[in-house]
Amino acid sequence: MIPMSLKKIASITNGELYGKNITIHHISINSKKIVPNTLFIALKGDKFDGNVFIEEAIKKGCCAVITNQKIISFISYIIVENTTIALGQIANSLRNTIQPKILAITGSCGKTSVKEMTASILQKKNNIIYTMNNENNHIGVPITLLKLKEIDKYGLIELGANNPGDIRYISNISEPNVALINNIYHSHLAGFKSLLGISKEKSEIFSYLKKNSIVIINLDSHHLSQWKKKIKNKKIFYFSIEKKKQAIFLLLILRFIHIKHVLSCIHQLEK
Template structure:
């Protein structure tokens, strides 16, 4: 990430800074991964509370803490109402400040493979960030964006979900220039009840697409009619196997190894 002062972070997160204003070069939510000039963010969820690891983070010599409550340690800290939302606000700030062109990918299956293939091509020519493994939820997406540096030109971000509203939340943070909905299939039905529910949730990736953004859609997906209003006035690229439409998205990565001028989608990104 780019260096930021605690005062700036407090301003971004609507938090209160206690102690010395320091420069932060790294943000971590894991007390075991503290390095020089690190801000440790103590997240609190339904089943965990990282505030119990503040003592360990201080012992590891973190520079400051972002927390939901006052702490007793002799260290600079920022108090916010919700540390998870604060994490998202910092990520959103960095996304807008550095302003890379971002491709956001979702779908019921195959999105991780598509993300990996796309990133492997882009990083041959450019500095990029991309989702590591499957860190594609409301925590993993902002953590990925925190890695942005001034030299990064592109981001390839995977957006996953297991409950309604999650993709809308991560899409708001990501603000993509291009979105791909890889497919709609039977997965996470316990959270969405039906294919229609899954389709509606996946379409939330379109909610914060940039005004001049591009939508890439699998014509073989279920319930495409649900997306009509959201893709109105957007540039749309289609691909299909069953309907035999011209495959536009990544041309299956030009057989993956035959990479000459890096693809149609990258051409659109650079326009």
């Protein structure tokens, strides 16, 4: 990530800074992974509380802390209302400071494979960051974006969801330039109850698209009609397996037109 002052981070997160306004170069949510000039964010969830690891993070050498409560410490710290939201706010700020092209991928299945294949292609000629393993949730996506450096041209972000609202939240953080819904099939029904519920959730990837964005859609997906309003006036590319006959027919037409154009050019040159 690019260096940030604690004063700026406090402004981004609507937090209150206690102590000196120093510059940090790294952010970690793991007290065991602390290097010099690291800001430790004490995340708090239903089954864990990062505040209990603040002392360990300080002993490891962190230079500042983000927490949701006052602490007794000789190092600087920022108090915010919600540390998880603060993590996302910092990541979004960095994303908009560096301005890489963000490619976001979601779907019921296969999204990790598509992400890995796309990453292998892009990184051959560009500096990129991308979500590692299955870090595709409200914590993993911000952590991925925090890896952005000024030289990075692309960010490849996988978006996963177990409950309604998940995709919308991480789409707001990543603000995609290109959004792909790989497919809509029976998966995670426990959280969404039906295919319609899954389709509505996945379509939230379109909620925070950047200007002049591109949408890529699988025509074989269920409930495509639910997406019409959200993708209106967007540049859209389609792909399909079930409708491959139509796709092949279109490809043959385009190829025929291309061949005719080439032959015409050759004919003009021979004159």
